[in-house]
Amino acid sequence: MTVRFKQFPGVSLSEEDFRQGKVLYQMDELKAEYAWDSGIAIGAYLAGLKRGVILGVRCSHCRKVVVPPRTVCEWCFRPMEEYVELPDTGTVNTFSLCYITWDMRRISEPEIPAVIHLDGTSELGPSSVIMGGILHKLGEVDPKEVHIGMRVQAVWKPAAERTGAITDILYFKPIR
Amino acid sequence: MTFLERDPLAPQAWFGNLPAAHRYTYGLAGERFFRALKDEGKILGSYCPKCDRTYVPATAFCERCLGELTDWRDMGLVGELHTFTVLYVDVEGRPLETPQIVGLVSFGDGGIVHFLHADPESLVIGMPMRAVLKPPHERQGSILDIQYFEPFQA
Amino acid sequence: MRKVAVIGAGMTRFVRRALETPKELSWEAARMALESCELTMDDIDAVCFGTAPDAFDGVHMNGEYASDGAGGWRKPFMRSYVGGGTGIFVPIQGWYHVASGMFDVVLVVAEEKMSSYYPHAQAAFLTIFDHTTERPLGPNLLWIFALEMNRYMSTYGLKKEDIARVAVLHKRNAAAHPCALLGDANITVEDVLNSEVLAWPVQRLDVSPVSDGAVAIVLAAEHVAKRLTDKPVWIEGVGWHLDTAYWTNRDLVYPRYVEYAARMAYEMAGIKEPRKEIHIAEPYDPFDYKALHHLEGLQLAPRGRAIELYLDGTAERDGDLPICPSGGLLGVGNPIAAAGLMKIAELFWQLRGEAGERQVPGNPRRGVAQAWGDLMQVGTVVVMGR
């Protein structure tokens, strides 16, 4: 490449070039509002959360218990037909201490997102194929004390305030 | 309840959005095309001598041979009405008080889509149409620096 | 199946904000690739185009939109999209266009203009998270990587200061790449460890930069390739594979999908002992730990031990298995689809002995390039040799 090409195209701009009007541009905002159909399995999951219950689903063929619920088993491609009420306890599979928001603003107290492997779901192998892993946040915990393998339990919104959403669980807190 | 039946108590839908804002640069060709429109009131095209095609709005390259286009030309402000439509409803489907005409005015082998100001009955495909520009101090380097096209009598 | 060779390549600089439109970036790369093998569009039978989420460029059907710049006019044209894996999938798509016997010469172009997404390109990734069960938690893209990195580090007891060596080596390699955005010959482990903590364990210099750019290559069937060049670089094996759609149900420690894709490609290439038979590796490195993750999936290191390649010098340009001699995504930049195809272009130049300052010594004969993407569950692998 260095033999044949001496120069490479690509004109680099800075934010200053935009501010000073050195470059022309057009701003546009996409109006992207959606109403996503909850569907059968996630609809049941949300209804369960409103009742204060985490629903998983069992494959009648390979016996895997997974969460969130779904209507087909990805692994053996058969229907998943049996809901399972899972305990609201589990183990921290992994976590992060996050100091920025989605739009890159800094926050001083970190959020603690975690993958929580819920009790009562399947696990394959010693590494971590976590059939019952869900994404949530940890709370009521000193960030320094969070560790992989920590036992945690869901902290729910009061029943009257639940709407049938993943946020009906406020966060997971350590079981002491 | 059988499994494949919806739970009637379940939320039927989840509402959300995609936070999508964009800042589009005009690029190598767009920068030159829109500066000429803004500063000189000109519509520019670019010509490929190999393929004998004139691109309007001007492009940096020929889409047929991928050659770089260096022969840029002032196309004048008068093009030819290629096609048009009369709109009676807005984007939300609400009736418009005054119907709006949108047309494609051809220049060279390309053309510009824009609003037309004319009595719809008077429009004939193939007729000359002239770009009416904003006053120079109001132009921003945008396709809206052209206010509209109107029928042109030479 | 017919033998397929890469016979030309070209690329733009990778920059933070390009003036060029997606069409123009595509054109610049396509034109260079054609020039490099002295072909014109008249010689091209079909065009394959890769670009990642439409949301970046802000154009619905961006593949079709930018098709003129990629030479798509009046050609059989197809866009493929497997997220971050696209840059290695689009040459695979080009490969089967030619290997099948349908086309003799195919132009393959990958383009990304992430800077159009304003103000922060990472917002385009929010829909990676499930809209109903995850997005209400207010996630950002870094969560997935931070969570995976933490699990990977914890499982094998890896240290941040060791993983930082990956970022250091790649960014140093990139200092010799004329198109690189973040090449830095003098960067140190301390620089990485002192950079801003974004989502622990991920710090700013662990991450590849949001970028704009395009890359193109030309593929040809054997009988054409032999006529056009005395240095064809053959595509010896291709593979791709998908894991579960639920990332929280996935093995976050080991990328099985990369292993399966690699095994598919190695079998096609007749490779039995990848560590011995591959001379250059370009694993996908959007984050430093991902290079390690992927080297293990590629069977180039035992599980949990890819870091040793960096600690003992094996990964260096003059080491026994040079890794990302291009500078990788961490150094050259990460315009998603284009970044993957950059790795293919790098192997092309390296295997022809044309990589200039970046040239790996010892006349390397074979290399592997890999990418990863979709909802973080696809592995795409190409083996190239001369």
Ligand SMILES: [Zn+2]
């Ligand atoms: Zn099953």
Ligand SMILES: [Zn+2]
């Ligand atoms: Zn031409």
